[in-house]
Amino acid sequence: xxxxxxxxxxxxxxxxxxxxxxxxxxxxxxxxxxxxxxxxxxxxxxxxxxxxxxxxxxxxxxxxxxxxxxxxxxxxxxxxxxxxxxxxxxxxxxxxxxxxxxxxxxxxxxxxxxxxxxxxxxxxxxxxxxxxxxxxxxxxxxxxxxxxxxxxxxxxxxxxxxxxxxxxxxxxxxxxxxxxxxxxxxxxxxxxxxxxxxxxxxxxxxxxxxxxxxxxxxxxxxxxxxxxxxxxxxxxxxxxxxxxxxxxxxxxxxxxxxxxxxxxxxxxxxxxxxxxxxxxxxxxxxxxxxxxxxxxxxxxxxxxxxxxxxxxxxxxxxxxxxxxxxxxxxxxxxxxxxxxxxxxxxxxxxxxxxxxxxxxxxxxxxxxxxxxxxxxxxxxxxxxxxxxxxxxxxxxxxxxxxxxxxxxxxxxxxxxxxxxxxxxxxxxxxxxxxxxxxxxxxxxxxxxxxxxxxxxxxxxxxxxxxxxxxxxxxxxxxxxxxx
Amino acid sequence: xxxxxxxxxxxxxxxxxxxxxxxxxxxxxxxxxxxxxxxxxxxxxxxxxxxxxxxxxxxxxxxxxxxxxxxxxxxxxxxxxxxxxxxxxxxxxxxxxxxxxx
Numbered sequence: 001x002x003x004x005x006x007x008x009x010x011x012x013x014x015x016x017x018x019x020x021x022x023x024x025x026x027x028x029x030x031x032x033x034x035x036x037x038x039x040x041x042x043x044x045x046x047x048x049x050x051x052x053x054x055x056x057x058x059x060x061x062x063x064x065x066x067x068x069x070x071x072x073x074x075x076x077x078x079x080x081x082x083x084x085x086x087x088x089x090x091x092x093x094x095x096x097x098x099x100x101x102x103x104x105x106x107x108x109x110x111x112x113x114x115x116x117x118x119x120x121x122x123x124x125x126x127x128x129x130x131x132x133x134x135x136x137x138x139x140x141x142x143x144x145x146x147x148x149x150x151x152x153x154x155x156x157x158x159x160x161x162x163x164x165x166x167x168x169x170x171x172x173x174x175x176x177x178x179x180x181x182x183x184x185x186x187x188x189x190x191x192x193x194x195x196x197x198x199x200x201x202x203x204x205x206x207x208x209x210x211x212x213x214x215x216x217x218x219x220x221x222x223x224x225x226x227x228x229x230x231x232x233x234x235x236x237x238x239x240x241x242x243x244x245x246x247x248x249x250x251x252x253x254x255x256x257x258x259x260x261x262x263x264x265x266x267x268x269x270x271x272x273x274x275x276x277x278x279x280x281x282x283x284x285x286x287x288x289x290x291x292x293x294x295x296x297x298x299x300x301x302x303x304x305x306x307x308x309x310x311x312x313x314x315x316x317x318x319x320x321x322x323x324x325x326x327x328x329x330x331x332x333x334x335x336x337x338x339x340x341x342x343x344x345x346x347x348x349x350x351x352x353x354x355x356x357x358x359x360x361x362x363x364x365x366x367x368x369x370x371x372x373x374x375x376x377x378x379x380x381x382x383x384x385x386x387x388x389x390x391x392x393x394x395x396x397x398x399x400x401x402x403x404x405x406x407x408x409x410x411x412x413x414x415x416x417x418x419x420x421x422x423x424x425x426x427x428x429x430x431x432x433x434x435x436x437x438x439x440x441x442x443x444x445x446x447x448x449x450x451x452x453x454x455x456x457x458x459x460x461x462x463x464x465x466x467x468x469x470x471x472x473x474x475x476x477x478x479x480x481x482x483x
Numbered sequence: 484x485x486x487x488x489x490x491x492x493x494x495x496x497x498x499x500x501x502x503x504x505x506x507x508x509x510x511x512x513x514x515x516x517x518x519x520x521x522x523x524x525x526x527x528x529x530x531x532x533x534x535x536x537x538x539x540x541x542x543x544x545x546x547x548x549x550x551x552x553x554x555x556x557x558x559x560x561x562x563x564x565x566x567x568x569x570x571x572x573x574x575x576x577x578x579x580x581x582x583x584x585x
Contacts, residue, residue, distance in 0.1 A: 019552050026555025035573045036560050044563065056552030076540045083503050085577040098540075129574070144574035272501055277540060285546040 001165070007234040008202045008211055009169045010161035011226075013176055014154050015186045016124060016194040017060045022151035023123045024051030024093065029153070031192050035146035043151035045089025050280050057153035058100075060185040061121045062286060062294045064155050065101030067183045067301050068116045074285040075100040075120070077278040085145050086125035094122035096275050100284065106159075106179065107303055108171045109328060115160030126150035155185070161200065161211065166230040173197055173223050178302040178332060190222055197226055202247070203237045212237070213247040217261055219254045229254040233261050305331045309339060312349045323350075326357035333364040341372045347379040355379055359393050363400050371404030378407035388470040391416045419468050427469060428477045431460045443482055454478060490519045 001007065019029050025042035041049035065072045078096035099120030106114050126147040157176065163169045177195055180186040188195050197220045202212035217233055220226045237247045252261040300308070309327045313319050319327070330336050335356050342352035360367040360375075367375075378399060382392035395410045402410075411417075419427070432439045435457065442453035458474045495515045499506045506514065560573065569576040 021552050021554055026550070026553060027557050028554050034560075036563060036575070038557055039560075039563060040555070040558055044558070052550045053548065054552050055549040058549065074546075081501070083501065085575070128577075131571075142579050143577050144571055145577055146574050272497075274498075274501065279541070282543065282545045282548050283540045 001231065001234060002238050005203050005205060005234070005238050006164060006207055007166075007230065008161050008204065008214075009163035009166075009230060010200040010214075011159045011163070011169060011172060012198040012200070013157045013159075013173070014124075014196040014198075015064070015157065015180050015188075017057050017153040017155060017185055018187060019054055019056045019060065019153055021054055021056075023054050023057050023121070023153035024151055025049075027151065030148070031194070033148055035148060038148045039150070043088070044147055045087070051093060051278075053281060053284065054153060057121065058284060058286070059294050060153075060183075061100050061119070061155050062291060063183045063298055064119050064157070064180065064185050065104065066291070066295045066298060067179050067185075068101065068104035068106055068119060068157070070101035070104030070116060070119060072101055072286055072291050074098065074283055076283050077121075077281045078275045079278050080122075081274045085143065086128050087150065088126070088147060092123060092125065093278050093281070095120035100286075106172065106176060108168070108175050109303075109306070109324075110168075110171060112168060112171075114162045114168075114172050117158045117160050119155050119157040122154050122156060124149050124152035124154050161202075161214075166227040166234075169199065169230055170223050170227045173226055175302065177223075182300070182302050182305075183298055193221075196220075199226060199230055199233075201230055201233045201237070203234050203241070212241075213249050215247065215249065215261075216251045217254050218251060218264065219256075221256065225254060225256055228256075228259065229261060232259065236261065302331050305336050309336055309353065312339070312343050313353065323353065326353050329357045329361055333361055333367070335360055335364060335367050338367065338370075338372060338375055342376045342379045345376045345380060347376065347383045351383055352379055355382070355392070355396065359396050360400065366400040366403070369403055370400055374399055374404040374407060381407055381411070385470055385473065387411055387416060388467065390467050416468065419465065419470070419473075424465075424469055424473055425477055427461055427465050428457075428474060428481065431457055431464060432478075432481060435460065442478065490515060490522055 016029075021027060022029050022038075022043055025040050027038045027040050027043055030038060042051055062072055064070075075095050076098045077093050079091040080094045080096070081091045083090055099118045101119035102117070104116035104119070106116060108114065126145050127149050129144045129146075131142055131144055159172065163172060177188040177190070180195065181188040186194055190196070199217045199220060200214045201217065202214035204210070204212045215233060215237070217229050220229055233252070240247055251264045253264045254261050306327050307317075309330065310317055310319055310324075313323060313327075330339055330353065338360065339349075339352045339356050342356075343349045356367070360370075378387075378392060378395055381387045382389065387395065391411065391414070394414065395407050395416070398410050399405055399407060438453050438456055441449045442457060444450060454475060457478055458471055461469050461474045462471065492511055492515045495511055495518060496506070499511075499514075564570045564573065564575070567575050
């Protein structure tokens, strides 16, 4: 971002809901099936068919509204009319001026708050493939349409133009995705299109200036693309303004390979959707009891789960950056219950978090399924010094592979036994005797030298004991010998 | 209530273009007159004092019509595609599209 400029970003996120069926008909809501196998008269727009609203979709929309601190209110559905074959009936049913969720917010891990203007329900479109010489949209000879996705329930979440950097926009998309997954509303798979992000971007010289003319960027298929596209687009707009010209309001397409945005259409050919109330659907009026019942079924949201872990580490909330990263990783991977269980059983919170974020996280799928009792038992062994860190990590890998088991038996099978204090002391003494120079420098007053030699001597002890010695115990013994 | 601007021939041509309808000059004249009469009728309703009447979203005073999230039978693909004018690769083949979906 060029100095002297500020970007203003708002994001529109489309999220496919995890229902068994589509929004207005009983066709399966499944990704990746054979084309046109999950279709019926309603989602094919055949004459005489009538839409009936899916209760589960409504409840997931309400869950999203609740998680985003929105007001959940009476809503209606409209027909958005446009001529394009991705909807067989030539209109999309969407909520227009009376959406189900309004006026919420999402708090990001860095403490900033992004306003949510609305989160409304609508149906997804079919999937068009543009065939022809180039295989791309421009120059396609004809298109092929698969209506399996047509009618899949979506919630579109529209943020306020509250973001000021690509990093903040990425953090918002990441946090929103985690929230959608945690609330059970979506699987959050950007690569399968179940979460799609469009970005509205403008630039201005000062935060006191009014908003500049914005462009909308589509085709952002990952959080990384989102960040790149925003940076590119802001630079493009700044260059235009600096040459004395004006940004034209338009929709632009992000080309991931080329690393740039290209124009799709300008405001002049904006669609005239002729919205009108969908006469085949009646208003949706959730009462307080229903809204509370939905909220009661929801698990904790990521922000609350992160602060629960931070509380374990330090009730005052003071944790290092690296621990904050570990907390984010553990919550993101859904492994926080393992840390909670370990700490509840007396394992040190720092160790429980580090093992979970650094080792268990490398195979999160297995870690989510592992028997928590086995996991806690292993960490207890390490915490008490019965296993060294290295041994514990090796046993953990076996534990994850097996889905559980007795960590003591697994450790014994590997020949891991905690060294007795006596054999550890004699191993240290032997190394010290064999390396008088190193020992001398360790005993010197030079702080840096002492640290360097401590590392070297510990390494030698580890080598001599083939990794069975506990590093911390070795350091303590060296300290004791030095006096 | 202020009366909306009268319907023009250009309005009708615009709406026809949105609906992909090709109208002759004679038809444009004909439909401009006919549609203006329909709108005049709506204007009669708009002229009434309805300040005491709550807005309604639907002719029936019914809300929350919902169905359970249960899978129902789908159509047979061969039958579905047999009704399409053109098919390729088990998909509906449609004329070339300019631009991207709205």
